Amino acid sequence: MGHSGGLAFLWRRDIQCKFMSASVHHMDFTVQEESRVWRVTGFYGWPAVSDRHLSWELLRLLNTKSSLPWLCIGDFNEILYSTEMKGGSRPQWQMNNFHAAVDECGLRDVSWEGYQFTFDNGQSGDANWQCVLDRAMGTNSWFELFLYAKLFHLVREWSDHAPIRLVLDRAEETSVHRRAFRFEQIWVGEEGCEEAVIRGVEKGNGNLGGVLRECARELQAWKKISIGKIRWTIMKKRKQLARLDEGARIEGEVRQRRKLVAEIAELVRQEEQYWRQRSRALWLRDGDRNTKFFHTRAGERRSKNFIGCLVDETGVRRIGDEVIGRVATNYFRELFATSRPSDFDDVLQGLEGRVLDRMNLILQADY
Missing domain, CATH: 1.20.81 (Receptor-associated Protein)
Structure with a gap:
């Protein structure tokens, strides 16, 4: 990609990704998270019209590499419909070639939200044209895994392309909620x-x-x-x-x-x-x-969920999973066991109740 940039693929530690292939114009991975296994390809189409056929040859080749549910996302440098362009014009044969490749691969668009056009040439007046070059497409089997997937067209700033953000599940959608206060x-x-x-x-x-x-x-x-x-x-x-x-x-x-x-x-x-x-x-x-x-700072994440030893109630340092388990169990048993204290009024006076009377009746009822 020269000095213009490139393709990068990043993922969280709790997701398993397996590299399949890569080139200057694509990166291909399989993804396993929870019970879902699927495939994602980051795609960059050839920008020159004379080389555009290479994009569709690559897309067809990638289609043959796996039968997993497939998502293809990126900058395809082409539009599918004339309505995806504002200002300027596009030869029909260019769109037809893209259409043919997409149909052969069994891909269809992920629904989107935001301003329609993801590319702007930055000119004014009649010289300006905008179009949809960036998109996400999936196979039918991929849409069965992600029924509520949605692509967000974000605000374009200094680039001529708008960034896009794919949300896989409804729970991840950006919504306006009052955030809980957290001290930093x-x-x-x-x-x-x-x-x-x-x-x-x-x-x-x-x-x-x-x-x-x-x-x-x-x-x-x-x-x-x-x-x-x-x-x-x-x-x-x-x-x-x-x-x-x-x-x-x-x-x-x-x-x-x-x-x-x-x-x-x-x-x-x-x-x-x-x-x-x-x-x-x-x-x-x-x-x-x-x-x-x-x-210490560098190792915080690695050691976050590891307990090497515990000190018991007598002040003795204990090691070993089984012994540490007993120490922890005894500690919390003592912590939550009542010693029948009284005079809670001063402590509880300023706390708002969350369990209503009818809820309390249900909780106290026989199982």
Whole structure:
């Protein structure tokens, strides 16, 4: 791909992926997650019209390599229908060749959401044209595995292509929900964080539930002003950009769009610079590259779910899976066993009930 970029394939640790083949124009993998096994191909079609037939030959070849449910996603550098182009024109024979290859492979489009056209040549007026070059297509057997799959056309910024995001299951869809408050460790030491916590404690009047609620409110307000200001501004400008992408491509709007893209790029640079400086400050405070701090941070993920030993109630260090299991069992048995304490009113006063009376009757009923 020269200096323009390339294809990359990344996956989570809990998903098993097996490499099948790759070239300058594709990457092919099998994917196993939970009980589903399928195949995904990242595809990049030849950009030159004279070489476009090579794209369809590659697509047909890939179709013969496996009978697994198949998803093919990427930039095909061609459209299937004349309605997938706004401005300009496309010879019918080019679309027919793409159609023939897609039909032969048994592929069909994943439904999409967002602005229709994923490519814009960046020109204004009559010289502007937009089309759908980026898409995701699957076989019937793949759609049987992912009934609610949807492709999102995201907002295009400095590239002439819009990024696309494939959501496989309905539960993963981006929706507007109020996010639960989470305290982030990186806030510690930031100017104003401690003061926000103090204000929350004072407003809580010594009530545990009230203190927690007020601290969360104060920290959210502080975060929005102190840390989230740049992020909020970026989001606001990206919404403006999305509206411009869907408007008429007159000269004034093209200039406005270029100005917005430059402003977003500068804000992103500022945000990255802030976090680089913040990371550097943490590094200088907590240790350098040769200290235990570095190795501890690097090994956190690997050791997250591993327990090498436990100390029992007598203070003795215990090792071995069976012995560690007994120590853990005894600890939690003692932890949750009642010693019949009293006077819970002061502790529970500020906590809101979640179990209604009718729910409690059901819980206490005979099995």
